[in-house]
Amino acid sequence: MYRRLLCYVEAGETRLEELEGVLDLASQLQSRLIVLAVLPEESPDPSKEEKQERDILEDRTWNFLYEIEDVAFGRELKISLMLEEGKPEETIASVVKSYEVDLCATFLYKGLDAELLLQKLGSTPLLFFNQEGR
Amino acid sequence: MIRISEAIREEGIVLNLKAQEKVAVIKELVSVMVDLGLIQDEKTFLADILKRENLESTGIGLGVAIPHARTTATNELLLAFGRSAKGVDFNSLDGKPSHLIFLIAAPEEKKSHYIMALARLSKMLHKEEMRTRLSKAATPAEVMEILKEAE
Numbered sequence: 379m380y381r382r383l384l385c386y387v388e389a390g391e392t393r394l395e396e397l398e399g400v401l402d403l404a405s406q407l408q409s410r411l412i413v414l415a416v417l418p419e420e421s422p423d424p425s426k427e428e429k430q431e432r433d434i435l436e437d438r439t440w441n442f443l444y445e446i447e448d449v450a451f452g453r454e455l456k457i458s459l460m461l462e463e464g465k466p467e468e469t470i471a472s473v474v475k476s477y478e479v480d481l482c483a484t485f486l487y488k489g490l491d492a493e494l495l496l497q498k499l500g501s502t503p504l505l506f507f508n509q510e511g512r
Numbered sequence: 513m514i515r516i517s518e519a520i521r522e523e524g525i526v527l528n529l530k531a532q533e534k535v536a537v538i539k540e541l542v543s544v545m546v547d548l549g550l551i552q553d554e555k556t557f558l559a560d561i562l563k564r565e566n567l568e569s570t571g572i573g574l575g576v577a578i579p580h581a582r583t584t585a586t587n588e589l590l591l592a593f594g595r596s597a598k599g600v601d602f603n604s605l606d607g608k609p610s611h612l613i614f615l616i617a618a619p620e621e622k623k624s625h626y627i628m629a630l631a632r633l634s635k636m637l638h639k640e641e642m643r644t645r646l647s648k649a650a651t652p653a654e655v656m657e658i659l660k661e662a663e
Binding site for chain 2: 412436437440441443444445447448451454455456457458459460461477
């Protein structure tokens, strides 16, 4: 029923333990887990410092995605990683539509407008996990 | 600091892959590593790579695939690169064939190096300019130069 489960993680996030609940859910539902992170759009003329900051953020995000992949592989979960650029709510909705995602999961990140995301997702169910991964 | 350009050799670069199907492409790149004397146990390495491949799509989209494994078959971080003009189906989420294929092998115990290499390579290949340059490179030496410059 839930063939594809999308989990949005904030760019720069590093707390792997919070993902436990999502990994458990993907395992129980036997879903393919798509882990998505979204980088903010790059300004047209970034300063040297802005470029460096973005570089570090991108490094940290890819590292985190592959940390998740490694844990998921240990649990024999089907997983795909995605790193996109843009506004999180729009990007999540676009990925949900493009890749026929059946269920969405995320966390109450400060940078995520939950109400807007619910609007954009339409009928796709959305689960919020807390910091204990529940 | 992990450097992609230090984990790959010119002899580990195949600009015109003969194989056209995922498993055959992986076998072709694995045999390149074996021929270089970099893999102690070909059978184990191939099994480790294919185990992951059966669970995941290592096609990361944008025409790129990064099959990878931590394995007891090597003592060092290794990369091989293959290019396919026709493209190979790596079950990418975007449904597009992969033209640029990087195979990564890392020792079981070097998890952090392995993750860093994957992250670094993914970041590099996410840039369109990088993919275009690798697609157009005429020689393995040119590929090496492109990787060094990107780092």
